[in-house]
Amino acid sequence: MGAGDQWPAIHNQLLRSEILAIATPTWLGHLSSVAQRVLERMDATLSETDDEGSQL
Incomplete structure (x- = not known):
């Protein structure tokens, strides 16, 4: 991700x-x-969790 990258919105x-x-x-x-x-990029987010520790 860098300048102009639309990934965060997607x-x-x-x-x-x-x-x-x-x-x-x-x-x-x-x-x-x-x-x-x-x-x-989706694979890189597999370990993300929310504030309660639940997987996103």
């Missing part, structure tokens, strides 16, 4: 959502680079 939307579906084109069996980045 992350907040993900936390408020009930379901997430990711559709992406594939090329030779690989996800698009944008979809891969989203999944990597």
Whole structure:
């Protein structure tokens, strides 16, 4: 994350959502680079918890 990065706003939307579906084109069996980045950033947030210690 850096200047101009929209991830914090997207992350907040993900936390408020009930379901997430990711559709992406594939090329030779690989996800698009944008979809891969989203999944990597989501993976990095798996250990986040709220003030009560519940996983987000």
